[in-house]
Amino acid sequence: MIIVIKKNSDKKQFDNLVRWVKSQGVDTDVSVGSNSTVLGLVGDTSKIDIDLVRSLDIVEDVKRIQEPYKCVNRKFHPDDTIVDVGGVKFGGDNFQIIAGPCSVESEKQIVFVAEEVKKAGASVLRGGAFKPRTSPYSFQGLREDGIKLLLKAKAETGMPIITEIMSIRHIDLFRDVDIIQIGARDMQNFELLKEVGRLHKPVMLKRGLANTVEEWLMSAEYIMSEGCKDIILCERGIRTFEPYTRNTLDLSAIPLLKELTHLPVVVDPSHASGLSRLVKPLSLAAVGAGAHGLMIEVHNDPMHALCDGAQSIRPEEFKDIVEKIDVMLPLVNKHRTV
Amino acid sequence: MIIVIKKNSDKKQFDNLVRWVKSQGVDTDVSVGSNSTVLGLVGDTSKIDIDLVRSLDIVEDVKRIQEPYKCVNRKFHPDDTIVDVGGVKFGGDNFQIIAGPCSVESEKQIVFVAEEVKKAGASVLRGGAFKPRTSPYSFQGLREDGIKLLLKAKAETGMPIITEIMSIRHIDLFRDVDIIQIGARDMQNFELLKEVGRLHKPVMLKRGLANTVEEWLMSAEYIMSEGCKDIILCERGIRTFEPYTRNTLDLSAIPLLKELTHLPVVVDPSHASGLSRLVKPLSLAAVGAGAHGLMIEVHNDPMHALCDGAQSIRPEEFKDIVEKIDVMLPLVNKHRTV
Amino acid sequence: MIIVIKKNSDKKQFDNLVRWVKSQGVDTDVSVGSNSTVLGLVGDTSKIDIDLVRSLDIVEDVKRIQEPYKCVNRKFHPDDTIVDVGGVKFGGDNFQIIAGPCSVESEKQIVFVAEEVKKAGASVLRGGAFKPRTSPYSFQGLREDGIKLLLKAKAETGMPIITEIMSIRHIDLFRDVDIIQIGARDMQNFELLKEVGRLHKPVMLKRGLANTVEEWLMSAEYIMSEGCKDIILCERGIRTFEPYTRNTLDLSAIPLLKELTHLPVVVDPSHASGLSRLVKPLSLAAVGAGAHGLMIEVHNDPMHALCDGAQSIRPEEFKDIVEKIDVMLPLVNKHRTV
């Protein structure tokens, strides 16, 4: 960390700052220039509160040199993390496809979709039980019952399941869920992150709508610092000024994350745009960008499309996407494993 | 709601859509143009899922005519809501100042600051007990103990208190807190909104970092639809591309909200910029924009500034701000009441 | 266009509005609801100023039904435009690679890079002569001399050339340039758009840093309405809150544009991220998303990397990217033509 001190600053305040920094177990190195003095911090600065330092009257600017995250930092863990979900491996040169309906609606529906997507190449079943909805008047999901139906589809097909948790109160219901999903709106629900981290189960952490890559990694650090080692990151689009798509899928984040962290990263092309006809091009784009997997919404019955989200595609389109992905995987040094 | 149907759309699908809309209790009105057919929805469309409709193959676009919120909508409740917190009134022509330290640190500190800000004109005491921090390694607040210390300061000074809730698990601790604050990161923590709404206590709902005014009002609608009538909105800056300030304070939202909703709106100039030297100009700006109040961070001991957030000002600066505000209030048809 | 009129609006003002709309050659259709009156505009509304209508006291909201662009609109021109640049075809199922250095530096450099990229599969040579730089103290390009050097490389290799115009004053210098590039910062330099449009030469229009897809198409409409038929759009990243990458490449725009317009769209992965190590993954991603081509910065001499922009890759990496692209093209129904 580099602290730029204002010209002609109060000597006593400067000494106070140096003393405080040292009390945090960090060494200092002072270099005096013509327009400002630069205080270099040497050692583990991850506990130094950068906002706090910036607030001081004598401080002109603060620049971080080290990343503020440790457990998730590739610098300290150069090897790829492989998250093993009942034999389904995320990370490294593995490529996985998670698929299923937006919402779980009935046993018939979820089992049917599970079978279809498994046949086409999906290795994990997704399905919304608790649904975060902008409006209190929109369908909030089947909730507890939705999880029971997912477990039935798991029993029927042998596929591991992933579904979103929305409250600490529901944690017990997730005992048999294979991957607990933390949604975009909860990415900085720090109390939830801590409790889920203590379960030591695989977690998928979606990027928040307006969160930087660094904040995303800090949230993964929250989970990991509680002992959980199995985190999958999921890019799902960020909020921008563009109104045509619901969110702007940030595929640059994929190669960046592979430098910064050892954790696997998947892409959700369905929620990113909110438009089902964009799922195919964005899926292929995500593979090209180097993602470790995809999470795609697939619905069963085009005649009941009204009950599905705007972002769902049909099983036959899903199959076509998977076939194209299989051609691409060797180009990005990955292979699909089941 | 206006649904624009693609040219040459399948007649059967169109009829399905009309039938479904009617099954939701909404009437329709069809007008056929040369390039598209427009289906007008007449009646209460707040339960129609706009994303769902947009997803249909035959739909080119959907435009909402009515706002999706009802309880918080000024159209249906033209009179200003007055939130009465133990005699301190928010809304209408009342102007209130909430002040206090970033974090509660000790009994001495919180009581001292409470007395100082009360003397200078604050009517409600703020103080962080549970602190949402980006890093798991940063100070997370005194938590339960922080709330106890706030209650002591309340007993000592008679000031109502406001503090942030971060988890449903802590709800019992907030029994004697006068205003429950829902932080920016929890604005769409829908399960928390619902549970807090059921307490029927005054709630301050901060705007999310990347949330539109409409989403913000929808979150207030969540709380209100559970029976809570006393909601104060708090603008605290939104995320933009500008790096100099932590967030961009959106003061245009103030006059807009006064058209859209009957709820009071206050401004937090401390968190918006993250720079204490911007608190004064932004406070006066917020008054000029028509805010119903301010929430300002004030710290007690400049010698211990290292333990305070970057956004805190000192009691004497706070006093100066309040004096200037008092000159401005008649211009915006408001008065400070204690 | 749908104009929502406020409840209890002044009848005279409403009649004025209807009269004015009709004077613009547009028919109206009134439907009265319980909370508002909706005035539907039937006919060509592209000349109706939507901001102007929104400003009226009696107007609650205005919603556009038709797109405001016509020449570039796929609805009115369903077939793909093929831009033929001396035999190099952009659009349809053609895929083209534009490559070359960030800045033209010397005859030796530009001819060397031209030969290298031609060998590897590029069909058009790029090179900056006039350079838009944030700082007046940064190198502004070789300007006139840069264009002369590009023309030498064209003569030497037979490749068509593309370079950026920054001012109307330089138009004469661009007589022999094959594709005139309009940079992101000039996307709404309307006077430049008009003058370039009148040249009836192929134009590449880059998306502005903070411009929506609709504004981008409106700028293309400016050029096309002056008689130019050969426009290539180029997505190069938009400004967001994420600081890790200089811009956020918006690949969702590619499939969207293919629905909205008949014009070809290429992607510039070099400027989007500003990081050369992201060029390869983002190139493959762009192909997956369905782009009609790529524009990639390639530099010649790794030992002199200090003189190159951050986004340039070396010829051998470029070759590797082209080989991978060739595997992908059949998946997106495209082929590379030279």
Next chain:
Amino acid sequence: MIIVIKKNSDKKQFDNLVRWVKSQGVDTDVSVGSNSTVLGLVGDTSKIDIDLVRSLDIVEDVKRIQEPYKCVNRKFHPDDTIVDVGGVKFGGDNFQIIAGPCSVESEKQIVFVAEEVKKAGASVLRGGAFKPRTSPYSFQGLREDGIKLLLKAKAETGMPIITEIMSIRHIDLFRDVDIIQIGARDMQNFELLKEVGRLHKPVMLKRGLANTVEEWLMSAEYIMSEGCKDIILCERGIRTFEPYTRNTLDLSAIPLLKELTHLPVVVDPSHASGLSRLVKPLSLAAVGAGAHGLMIEVHNDPMHALCDGAQSIRPEEFKDIVEKIDVMLPLVNKHRTV
């Protein structure tokens, strides 16, 4: 400038970098840490291309310590610049109001509005002659004739005039214009900045829709480095995700700019929101934030409102705003001078 070098970097490349930095007239200072080496640059680094340095393989990160602007930097010019426009002073403790119609329409209109706003307290007359419009089909202004009409209104009322330039081609027409306005879309039209800078006339530089404060100051630096000393900055709203207002007025920029630069800053509340009913609250907010002036659109004839932009208010509302501003000015240590 601080350059963070990757661990285990190539020694030869490092030496190359140090040599190159020194060749730019800048000294270096190396400090070796356990995870990275930090190369400090001592001296005037404004000519070092930060993107270029960041592009090097051995560089992990680059942090600027000094601002990249010099002429406009308050550090080197601590006293406020006073821009004197025919006796009307911008900057310091002066407060000025610029007012006039969106577009110049006729002699009668512009003279009438000029007289009205002069009476109410405006000191400079604005009026659009060349109009930047998103659509080629929208009214583009009276252009040359508009400037002639403005000059007539100037002759009639004695008010200095300001109007926007859109192309280098029109520079001769601006000979008698008192303040040349560079619009938001042209903020990075660098060739225009340079040519206008050479005129040595007062310039108002509007902030670009998606430009940071630093980029804005760099554009002012472009103008100033050509010898122009009289620049007024104008904040007019930035692009964000919020759709209710056309742009988000960034009032935090006002106090920030007063720290960073010696140039005066005014606020345009009319264009920021695009809603005339927000002009009054945003005007008072701008005064509270410390602006040196306002630029407000005022239209003459409410019966012809259809010909005015959405953001215009009427003369009587304008008068009310000015009266309120006069009460506020002493709070911000300013006074209105005519």
